[in-house]
Amino acid sequence: QVQLQQSGPGLVKPSQTLSLTCAISGDSVSTNNGAWNWLRQSPSRGLEWLGRTYYKSKWYNEYAVSVKSRIAINADTSRNQFSLQLNSVTPEDTAVYYCAKGGEWRELYWGQGTLVTVSS
Amino acid sequence: DIVMTQSPLSLPVTPGEPASISCRSSQSLLNSNGYNYLDWYLQKPGQSPQLLISLGSNRASGVPDRFSGSGSGTDFTLKISGVEAEDVGVYYCVQALHTPLYTFGQGTKLEIK
Numbered sequence: 001q002v003q004l005q006q007s008g009p010g011l012v013k014p015s016q017t018l019s020l021t022c023a024i025s026g027d028s029v030s031t032n033n034g035a036w037n038w039l040r041q042s043p044s045r046g047l048e049w050l051g052r053t054y055y056k057s058k059w060y061n062e063y064a065v066s067v068k069s070r071i072a073i074n075a076d077t078s079r080n081q082f083s084l085q086l087n088s089v090t091p092e093d094t095a096v097y098y099c100a101k102g103g104e105w106r107e108l109y110w111g112q113g114t115l116v117t118v119s120s
Numbered sequence: 121d122i123v124m125t126q127s128p129l130s131l132p133v134t135p136g137e138p139a140s141i142s143c144r145s146s147q148s149l150l151n152s153n154g155y156n157y158l159d160w161y162l163q164k165p166g167q168s169p170q171l172l173i174s175l176g177s178n179r180a181s182g183v184p185d186r187f188s189g190s191g192s193g194t195d196f197t198l199k200i201s202g203v204e205a206e207d208v209g210v211y212y213c214v215q216a217l218h219t220p221l222y223t224f225g226q227g228t229k230l231e232i233k
Contacts, residue, residue, distance in 0.1 A: 039222070047169070047212065049222035064220045098168060105175055106216035107159050110168040 002027040002101050004111035012093075012118050018086040022099030022111055029075045029082055030055045035102040038073055038084040041113075042095035052102060053082060089118045122147050122218045126211075126225035134233045139200040141228045143213035148193045149176075157217035160189055160198045163227075164209040172211075173198065205232055 008020035022036070029036060035054035041047045051063035053073045063071050070087045086093060099111040123146040133139045149158045156176035161169035171180040173189035176196060186201040200207060210227040 037222075046226060047214075047224040049220055049224075052221065062221065102216075103174075105155070105178075106157060106221070107171050107174040107180070108161070108169070108214075108222070109171065113168050 002109055004099050004101065004109070006097070006099055006111045006114045008114055008116070010115055010117060012089055012116060013120050014090055014118055015088055018084070018089050018093065018097075018116055018118070020084045020097055020099070020114055020116070021081055022083070023079070023081045024101075025080075027101065029080050030077055032056055033104050035106075036073070036075065036082045037100045037102050037108065039098045039100060039108075040093075040095035041098065044092075045095070048095075050084070050086075054102075091118050094118045121220060122215055122223050124213055124215055124223050124225040126213055126228050129226060129228055131228055131230045132233045133200075133203040133230060135205060136202050139203050139207075139230060141198045141211055141213075143191075143196045143198070143225055145194045145196075145215055147218055149196075149215050149217050150193050151217055156192050156196070157215060158189075158191070158196050159214045159216060160187075161212045161214060162207070162209050163212065167209075169212060203230070203232070208232055 003025045005023045012018045035052045037052040038050045051073050053061050072085045075082045096113045098113050100108040125144045127142045149156045158176045160173040163169040177189045188199050213225040215223050
């Protein structure tokens with residue numbers, strides 16, 4: 001059973017970059033069966049998928065249109081983890097951020113969540 | 121974008137009684153492989169969402185058999201045959217077929233009467 005451990009700062013200043021990491025145990029970030037996702041949850045926007053990375057002979061990334069110009073999701077095979085970077089954040093990016101594995105049928109297995117507040 | 125609509129949004133239930141949540145999508149979730157890409161999650165208070173049902177009707181590992189999912193195309197239902205106190209939380213339906221890849225319903229808050 002995959003386990004996901006998130007880490008990263010809980011407070012980010014406006015206009016700066018939000019960075020979170022998700023460490024994987026019980027699976028490999030390079031697996032051909034699955035994808036590695038970032039989502040967020042806020043009272044105003046509900047649950048929102050941000051993007052994913054996955055490996056099928058090469059690495060692929062897919063991002064939600066709402067954040068496509070500001071987001072990067074990268075895999076680190078040496079550390080068996082993946083990361084989220086969200087640039088130019090505003091208070092509207094305040095949310096609980098989740099990493100999640102997408103399984104064979106795209107079902108999601110979630111990390112513990114990280115509350116990130118954007119404030120000066 | 122695809123829209124997922126759940127009802128009801130609030131669901132008070134007496135322990136032992138059945139409960140039912142409806143989920144409708146604005147586009148069909150039936151893939152050419154014959155599977156409906158509709159999942160159900162429960163978010164218990166203070167926790168991350170956890171998978172209950174995948175592909176419309178497949179119970180996830182460890183999920184009690186009082187939970188069942190049904191439906192196809194655009195109309196889906198989650199049923200709990202007899203609600204227990206540990207079932208409280210917010211239930212979400214999620215589509216995993218169309219772009220954006222995961223679109224969530226508004227959530228249905230189940231509480232014990």
